[in-house]
Amino acid sequence: MSPAVAPARQDGMREHNLSLALSAVLESAEPVSRAQVAARTGLSRAAVTNLVDRLVEFGLVRELAPVALPRGRPAVPLVPAARTLAALGLEVNVDYLGVRALDLTGEVVAEQMVRGDLRGSEPSEVAGRLRRVADEVRASVVAQGMRVAGATLALPGLLDANSVLRTAPNLGWRDLDTLSLLPAGTVAGAAGFAVANEADLAARAEIRVRVTDPAGGTEPSFFYVSGEIGIGGARVLDGELIAGRHGWAGEIGHVVVGSGGSAGSGLVRLEDVAGQHALLRAAGLPAGAPPTALLEAVTNRNPAALNAVRDAGRALGIALAAVAHISDIDEVVLGGTFAALFDAVAPTVAAVLGELVVFSDWAPMSVTRARAGDYAALSGAAYTVIDRLVSQPSLWGPLRSVNG
Numbered sequence: 001m002s003p004a005v006a007p008a009r010q011d012g013m014r015e016h017n018l019s020l021a022l023s024a025v026l027e028s029a030e031p032v033s034r035a036q037v038a039a040r041t042g043l044s045r046a047a048v049t050n051l052v053d054r055l056v057e058f059g060l061v062r063e064l065a066p067v068a069l070p071r072g073r074p075a076v077p078l079v080p081a082a083r084t085l086a087a088l089g090l091e092v093n094v095d096y097l098g099v100r101a102l103d104l105t106g107e108v109v110a111e112q113m114v115r116g117d118l119r120g121s122e123p124s125e126v127a128g129r130l131r132r133v134a135d136e137v138r139a140s141v142v143a144q145g146m147r148v149a150g151a152t153l154a155l156p157g158l159l160d161a162n163s164v165l166r167t168a169p170n171l172g173w174r175d176l177d178t179l180s181l182l183p184a185g186t187v188a189g190a191a192g193f194a195v196a197n198e199a200d201l202a203a204r205a206e207i208r209v210r211v212t213d214p215a216g217g218t219e220p221s222f223f224y225v226s227g228e229i230g231i232g233g234a235r236v237l238d239g240e241l242i243a244g245r246h247g248w249a250g251e252i253g254h255v256v257v258g259s260g261g262s263a264g265s266g267l268v269r270l271e272d273v274a275g276q277h278a279l280l281r282a283a284g285l286p287a288g289a290p291p292t293a294l295l296e297a298v299t300n301r302n303p304a305a306l307n308a309v310r311d312a313g314r315a316l317g318i319a320l321a322a323v324a325h326i327s328d329i330d331e332v333v334l335g336g337t338f339a340a341l342f343d344a345v346a347p348t349v350a351a352v353l354g355e356l357v358v359f360s361d362w363a364p365m366s367v368t369r370a371r372a373g374d375y376a377a378l379s380g381a382a383y384t385v386i387d388r389l390v391s392q393p394s395l396w397g398p399l400r401s402v403n404g
Contacts, residue, residue, distance in 0.1 A: 088152075
């Protein structure tokens with residue numbers, strides 16, 4: 001017997017329609033009118049007028065100066081409201097932790113980054129450091145007169161549906177209840193607190209940049225590669241992240257690309273050749289050197305650095321060819337370290353893909369540089385907070401206080 005389906009209540013329908021209207025404004029590459037919102041959502045003009053009035057009242061949408069039209073009344077363009085609220089993106093990675101606050105326009109309104117070697121660290125100690133940074137960013141946001149919506153934490157590892165970090169090999173963390181890391185008061189906000197994989201969140205930031213690009217066209221499809229000390233990945237199909245049954249799809253750094261390694265198995269994984277520390281080691285640079293040191297060595301035509309990047313590009317191409325054959329993708333987006341080294345590494349990756357991918361004669365593989373900028377996972381984490389807000393806009397009614 002099928003489970004009973006709850007009937008739609010009037011307040012539920014209103015919330016759904018508010019969400020539709022807000023999405024139409026936030027996801028548009030350019031200002032939109034009420035008539036355009038009605039056309040995109042299928043709602044009536046009268047309904048959209050009432051909904052937009054509420055969104056303006058809530059401080060989520062702003063009206064620009066009216067624009068004269070050839071016929072009828074002037075149109076009032078609508079845009080996301082700037083600096084009315086902030087979504088926090090938090091990240092713990094192997095060599096840094098950070099917090100970034102974005103407003104509804106996607107502008108960074110506050111940010112702090114702290115570098116340091118976190119391999120083998122104690123989770124509770126790292127959580128304490130992250131709390132202090134988050135508190136400072138939150139205080140900056142509130143001092144600017146904004147409300148805090150909530151936060152999402154990015155971690156470089158496998159997270160299950162219950163937000164348990166099953167493993168983060170490069171941190172040395174395992175079976176960790178991530179929701180216990182940060183007290184709710186640290187990131188208070190109606191949109192709450194969540195945790196997600198770093199590469200998935202970076203891919204979400206890339207989706208957002210492409211969708212809101214006026215020249216973007218259709219919903220994007222690509223495989224995103226997050227190049228850090230570890231290497232993560234995420235598959236995007238028609239603008240949606242495809243995370244797999246357990247949410248663990250895309251772990252490309254663990255794909256075997258050769259044999260003869262020093263590990264017990266004798267197999268060489270992609271991270272063993274193309275991870276940030278592996279690249280620095282092969283280039284003859286200190287393990288703690290910043291990625292800019294590697295880029296400088298490549299720019300100066302240092303032979304060891306050039307060989308390291310070439311070998312990394314070939315290993316990356318081999319791993320991505322396997323991804324292409326299994327997932328039927330024809331665009332690869334290089335982020336993180338690979339975005340910084342794009343001009344040096346992309347030609348090798350593209351050549352290997354052209355050589356190995358069986359369908360490349362009919363659907364040529366393209367290799368592109370990520371557009372989401374530095375620390376994309378921080379932005380992607382903040383965007384997921386905005387997505388949660390969009391699903392329930394009435395949480396942001398003008399009488400609701402979320403900071404006190």
